[in-house]
Amino acid sequence: xxxxxxxxxxxxxxxxxxxxxxxxxxxxxxxxxxxxxxxxxxxxxxxxxxxxxxxxxxxxxxxxxxxxxxxxxxxxxxxxxxxxxxxxxxxxxxxxxxxxxxxxxxxxxxxxxxxxxxx
Amino acid sequence: xxxxxxxxxxxxxxxxxxxxxxxxxxxxxxxxxxxxxxxxxxxxxxxxxxxxxxxxxxxxxxxxxxxxxxxxxxxxxxxxxxxxxxxxxxxxxxxxxxxxxxxxxxxxxxxxxxxxxxxxxxxxxxxxxxxxxxxxxxxxxxxxxxxxxxxxxxxxxxxxxxxxxxxxxxxxxxxxxxxxxxxxxxxxxxxxxxxxxxxxxxxxxxxxxxxxxxxxxxxxxxxxxxxxxxxxxxxxxxxxxxxxxxxxxxxxxxxxxxxxxxxxxxxxxxxxxxxxxxxxxxxxxxxxxxxxxxxxxxxxxxxxxxxxxxxxxxxxxxxxxxxxxxxxxxxxxxxxxxxxxxxxxxxxxxxxxxxxxxxxxxxxxxxxxxxxxxxxxxxxxxxxxxxxxxxxxxxxxxxxxxxxxx
Numbered sequence: 295x296x297x298x299x300x301x302x303x304x305x306x307x308x309x310x311x312x313x314x315x316x317x318x319x320x321x322x323x324x325x326x327x328x329x330x331x332x333x334x335x336x337x338x339x340x341x342x343x344x345x346x347x348x349x350x351x352x353x354x355x356x357x358x359x360x361x362x363x364x365x366x367x368x369x370x371x372x373x374x375x376x377x378x379x380x381x382x383x384x385x386x387x388x389x390x391x392x393x394x395x396x397x398x399x400x401x402x403x404x405x406x407x408x409x410x411x412x413x
Numbered sequence: 414x415x416x417x418x419x420x421x422x423x424x425x426x427x428x429x430x431x432x433x434x435x436x437x438x439x440x441x442x443x444x445x446x447x448x449x450x451x452x453x454x455x456x457x458x459x460x461x462x463x464x465x466x467x468x469x470x471x472x473x474x475x476x477x478x479x480x481x482x483x484x485x486x487x488x489x490x491x492x493x494x495x496x497x498x499x500x501x502x503x504x505x506x507x508x509x510x511x512x513x514x515x516x517x518x519x520x521x522x523x524x525x526x527x528x529x530x531x532x533x534x535x536x537x538x539x540x541x542x543x544x545x546x547x548x549x550x551x552x553x554x555x556x557x558x559x560x561x562x563x564x565x566x567x568x569x570x571x572x573x574x575x576x577x578x579x580x581x582x583x584x585x586x587x588x589x590x591x592x593x594x595x596x597x598x599x600x601x602x603x604x605x606x607x608x609x610x611x612x613x614x615x616x617x618x619x620x621x622x623x624x625x626x627x628x629x630x631x632x633x634x635x636x637x638x639x640x641x642x643x644x645x646x647x648x649x650x651x652x653x654x655x656x657x658x659x660x661x662x663x664x665x666x667x668x669x670x671x672x673x674x675x676x677x678x679x680x681x682x683x684x685x686x687x688x689x690x691x692x693x694x695x696x697x698x699x700x701x702x703x704x705x706x707x708x709x710x711x712x713x714x715x716x717x718x719x720x721x722x723x724x725x726x727x728x729x730x731x732x733x734x735x736x737x738x739x740x741x742x743x744x745x746x747x748x749x750x751x752x753x754x755x756x757x758x759x760x761x762x763x764x765x766x767x768x769x770x771x772x773x774x775x776x777x778x779x780x781x782x783x784x785x786x787x788x789x790x791x792x793x794x795x796x797x798x799x800x801x802x803x804x805x806x807x808x809x810x811x812x813x814x815x816x817x818x819x
Contacts, residue, residue, distance in 0.1 A: 303486045303493075305715050316485065316715035345490055382477055399716070403728040412544055413724040413731075 297332060305383040306337060308390040315395065317384055318342050321371065334371045335386070337395060341369040362397060370395050416630055423634030424641065425555045427466070431642025432561045432649075433698035434514035435507065435604030435759045437691065438752060440646045441674065442665045443597045444653030446590070449573075449581030452647055454598040456582050458605025459643030461799040463635055464792045465770070468777050469611040470631035473618035476782040480615045481712035483782060484772045492772065497713055499768040501706065504609050506758035508702040508741035512538075513751025514695030517668045518688045531745035535738045538699045542734050547620045547720040550704070554697035561694055563686045564648035567678045571655045578651060596810040600756050602803040603763035605643065608770070609705040616708045620719065628786070652678070668752050699738070707734040760814070764807035766800045 297320060306314050319336035340358055344351030359367030370393060372386050379385035390396055407413050436455075443451040469480060476483065485493040516530035541550060587594035623631070652674050653665075660677075662670050671691075675683030704720060711718035711730040724731035745751060774796060777788045 298489075303489055305482065305486075313715055313717045316490075318490070342490055346494075399728050402732055403725050407728040407731055408725050410543070410724070 300380065301335070301384060306335070307383050307385045309378070309385065309387050310389065311385070312390050314386075314390045315370075319345065319369065332374050334373050335377070335384070336369040336371050338370045340367075344369075362394075365394060366397065419630050420633045420637075422552070422555075423630065424638040425559065427634060427638025428555065428559065428562075428641045428645070431610075431639065432558065432645050432690075432694045433604075433607075434510050434691070434695045434751075434755050435600075435607070435762075436642075436646045437514075437649055437671075437694065438665075438668075438755045439597065439600040439604045439759055440649040441653040441657070441671055442756070443601060444650040444655075445657040445662050445665045447587070447594060447597070448654045448658065449577050449651070450585060450587070451594070451597055451601060452578065452581035452650060453584040454601035455605060455643055455646045455650065457584075457799055457802070458602045459639055459646070461602075461606050461796055462610065462643075463639040464796050465606065465611040465773075466614050466639055467632055467635035468773070468788065468792065468796075469615040470618050470623070470635060471628060471786055472773075472777060472783060473615040474623040474625055474627045474631060475784060475786045477619070477624075478782065479619050479708065479712050480612050480773055480776070481709055483776045485713055487776055487779065487782070488772055493713065496769045496772060497709065499765045500608055500612070500709055503758065503762050503765050504702050504706050504709070505737065505741055506754065506761060507607065507609065508699055508706070508737065509744045509749075510751060510755040510758050511695040511699035511702060512738075512742050513745045513749075513754055515692050515699065516745055517751050518692035518695070521669070521672055521684075521688045521691075527751065528746055528748045531742040532739075534696070534699070535742035538696065538703060539735060539738045541700050542703060542720070542738075543724060543731070545720070547617070550700055550720065551617065554693075554700065557693045558697055560686065561645050561690045563675065563679070563690060564645055564652055566648075567675055567683075568648040568651040568655075570678050571652065573651050573655060578647075592810060592813045595806055596760065596814045599763045599803060599806040599810050600759040601646075602799070603759035603761070603766075603807070605646065606766060606799070606803065607762060608766065609702050611773075612709065612769075613701055613705045616705070616712070620721070625786075649674075666752065699741075703734045703738045703741075706737040707731070760807055760811050763803040764811060767804050770796065770800050 301317055302320060304317050306317050308314050315337040317335050318338060319341035320332055321334040321336060322330040323333045324330050340351065340355045343354035355367050372388060376387045377384060378387050440455065443454070472483065473479060478486070484496060512531055512534050513527065515534045516527040519525070519530040520527040656674050656677055657665065657670065660673060662673070665671065672684050672687045675687045679686060707730045708718060710733045711727070716729045717727045718730045719727060744754065774788070774793065776782055778793065780787060
């Protein structure tokens with residue numbers, strides 16, 4: 295399998311097949327004397343910004359922490375053993391509601407969108 | 414039987430969705446200034462959009478990806494950023510121009526200045542997206558959009574010299590105003606080959622759950638629908654060439670000159686038909702472009718999306734079209750001339766096409782996505798040739814238009 299080709303930037307789903315984002319990054323563990331091993335997938339704007347460069351990464355992390363509190367200062371990380379399906383989309387064996395991935399969408403719904411009549 | 418119904422519905426959709434402020438304004442300008450001589454640009458543009466729409470539907474039906482998903486996944490986030498930003502910017506300008514088009518038609522109908530209409534128009538368009546479903550929007554826009562067929566009826570009633578019309582379909586060098594001629598050719602190409610149109614079409618194919626059994630339907634819709642759409646544009650051009658020029662208007666630089674087009678043919682009804690066509694075509698396009706902005710962002714970042722969901726089920730998606738629509742109303746509220754904005758955004762669309770179309774073409778030639786349903790040599794060559802022509806002409810003529818003072 296070609297990780298960068300087959301996993302990175304694919305649609306990510308949770309176990310209920312809710313669209314939770316894209317696989318924005320992959321985390322590899324370097325092991326002495328052995329090939330590196332993928333240990334986690336990362337989702338979110340911080341990971342994306344890091345792909346653009348050190349500075350964008352730092353600034354977006356700072357912005358995210360400022361907006362969402364300290365736990366949003368790091369990218370969302372999902373352990374590699376949670377990967378279930380590698381078909382069209384990548385499915386993770388998690389429930390998105392138990393993570394902080396949708397915090398900003400929840401905030402948007404509760405404070406803005408949900409307050410507009412007819413939502 | 415069901416397929417036949419789908420094909421006819423799809424064609425109606427494309428006819429209704431094809432004509433928008435860009436194709437109307439550019440065709441009217443070209444007709445007034447250059448007679449039938451720029452018909453070839455409409456023909457080339459239509460040919461290109463036929464290929465692109467067919468590819469968009471085929472890609473969605475075979476790979477179950479929208480174009481946006483495909484580009485992000487295949488080329489990675491860094492490459493994806495370029496078409497994303499280009500499309501967001503061009504869509505913003507086009508949406509603004511469409512809101513301007515509806516506002517102008519309301520000014521024509523009521524006498525109240527167009528700036529005042531921008532916000533109510535954006536609000537109404539937003540309400541359609543907020544409450545409507547995909548099917549409702551698609552069908553509503555298309556059925557009302559059929560009023561634009563009045564331009565084709567008008568063109569036939571004027572009994573043009575069909576030999577001259579056919580001659581216009583063959584590209585010729587300009588005899589006067591060369592810079593203006595090429596700039597108009599670019600604007601026409603940009604107006605016909607709207608990236609939002611084929612990207613929207615691929616999202617629609619996913620919303621309607623297309624699979625390989627739809628490939629024939631797709632081919633029929635793309636071919637016939639876009640041909641009909643192009644025919645309406647040619648209709649506008651013919652009417653403009655025959656009516657405006659004979660009434661001494663050889664340069665359209667104000668929307669207020671345009672209602673005259675249909676009056677000699679239909680009398681007062683001509684005024685109503687023109688105003689209604691402009692309003693409906695632009696309003697439909699504004700809704701579609703607004704929706705496309707939300708599709709683009711939501712699909713690009715993997716959010717939950719779908720026009721059939723309630724806004725509270727996809728808050729990110731609904732926030733994008735809400736913000737986009739109201740932002741797009743601002744330039745018109747500030748009194749920016751809708752006609753100039755339209756022409757400029759069409760030319761810019763032509764210039765931006767390589768950014769969106771090239772990655773898309775590569776996907777359509779990638780066996781991992783489309784398997785045996787990849788592109789043939791003809792469609793690849795035709796699209797590359799037309800896009801390259803539009804790009805080169807745009808890069809040469811846009812600076813001339815801005816700095817040359819023509």
